[in-house]
Amino acid sequence: MKCSTLALSTVLLSSNVAASSSSSEVFNPHRIDYEDLLHDRFSLLDALEDSSGIVSMTNLPEDFASIKKDVMTHLHSCLLEQEDEDGTFAEESFPDGTVRRTFATATTVEEGPLPLKLNNSNACRSFEKKLERFRSIANKATNRFASALSREMEPTLSKPLLNKKNNPVSFYDTIEDLVSNGEVLEHFHSYQKIGKNSDKTWLGEVYDEKKKMNTIDLHADQGFFIAFTPGLMISPNDENAAVTSSEGFYIVEEGSDSRNNPIHVDFNVDTDDLVFMLGDGVNQYINNRLNGSDRRRLRATPHAVSLKYHDESLARVWYGRMVLPPNDALVTTTETQTTLTYGDVRRRLVETPDEYIPAGLGCSSPTMRALQHNSEESSACAKGSLLCWARCMELSEYDITEEMCEEQNLGLKCINPRGQFTTGESHGDYWPACTNTTKESAPYPEIPQKDEEVCSSDAWETFMAAGTDGVTYDHSFDLTNEKNSGAAFQWSVVDEDKGIVRGRIVFGDIFGWLSTGFANPLGKHNGMNDGNILMALPGGNYTALYGLTVPGLTNNDSDEISVALAKKRSSAIVTESNPEGSTVYEYHIDPDGSSFRHWSEPVGTGNDNANVIVNDCFTAMTFETDNIDGKYFNVSGIDEMMWAGNSKDYHVGYHGRGNRARFSINWETGEGTFWTEEEELIEIDHGGDEHDHDHEDSGADETHRMGSFSILAATATTLLALNGIASL
Structure with missing residues (x-):
């Protein structure tokens, strides 16, 4: 196999993001605070797992957000005035009409940050003024990210991760070792896609269907990970013009169909300082070194860019730094330890791009898990274990062996409570089993969603107002965030x-389930596990296979939802209390098992002073009590509370990233505060196998082109030719 240097550091799929651009869905990556990465109680690994391998770092030191704007605002003008004298500058045209101009440099182990040789124009002097501080802070953030990931993964990684050439007694044992001794490619890009129809939408939808294309196709980077500033739209000729986030960046969420379902990533120009996204290096020298019973795989994130036309007064600017393995680290293929180093491979690809390179020595492995799966995935786990729930699960814990399955003429598969199988990459309620099932993991049947025109903001304010349920409340804490449709306690x-509280949780969406109660400060998953809650359900007779039975809408032996629900919706909002089949009970969440099937039996006989109030738009649950599941309110002080809700299914499924929170309530003063790390940790898994991202990582039928390895040379001239991180 030969590796092309034309699409370096990428694996590309024949996929078109523009075709799905009409979707209203957006993806908001987990946001993690720079300072929080120092704390052991914060789980970066949880955040990466739950956010499809991409997280945003916020609140970088030295007012990085302001420095970033100063540097990037002057980038495009400096590029326009730069001449290609030393190879640090290049200009490239894409088939969709986009022109990209680039400064390329690197940070090396031996020399540190390599300089950019810029001309003495006013624009370049302005660009360079804070450039050193900008790169320094980005480097510190990169090292902190690597240190936190290394600390969390070290207990489950076999040592060494990589061997050193000609040094049998020294190794790269940890992720931190790899990053601190690796090379970093740095690129500053400016994109322009100038056209008369700048007010129109995507190229393929506006002009010629036959010419539909992306700026950069769906791919995953070949490096270990990349840190980048989200694309910014600037006005080069107007320094006072507002800087806004650029549209057009897409990823494939874990579990989504890689061809048809890329989702638009929504960045915040003022919040998202630096974004970290994992590349296929995680499969080459991290995931293949996992051991132990709690193996947690990292996931490379497939992504693409599809830019819109704009007028010539604008430009999209971007900075990225790709982390590569050390030059003297020996490459290990799936089958053998080679005598080539990663530095050798990079040099070969630069000096002789058409030279034969063995599979795995620069190109991604054929089983690249970010983009496809196959029946040999399970071979990545040791004998006696199976890749399931995104980790290698020990078969002995489930009282089965491979031989036992063979004796019964059954296959060894990773299944969910609905008897469906997955390749094992998805998170959720899965376990190894001997089975002959041919049903692949699929989403739960979705409840018909609310009519946004009928369920207006005015309607929400009316529902929220005191007196909707016949009583008034002295205090209200707003639980609304950018990922939900509104909520309040x-x-x-x-x-x-007597310590009696009259309370209400108000949910700006329809009734799948709704809960609130006491968080357990020491519990897993944001204090969910071992918590005491009051929970409203729209039906009963719960089973993990069929979910809830909701009168008139589902049957006991099926989870299919009747069309009657859709038919009964009208333009009038009719509110009712305690609809047929609904319940409000107290529950004690299992200390370890998060899925509802582990704690679906309520405690007690119900609360006569608890009700659920619903319509076709919104949901509320009310209560009046001095305790929940035997835990009493501290009405003279503060209690740690939590809430969660779901509007998607009748399986008591996952609530999504926005429909939950952990917070503190001061009952006397009326003050409420969010738990400081609520946004950063993994979302709570109420729903068994179907998270927003818990469908298998499909793509086995995709035909992909193998791009070459990210290449680093000693000079910026060579670096630019490689185009190593030109994929954003």
């Missing part, structure tokens, strides 16, 4: 001596 202390 409202309460009054009606008897201080």
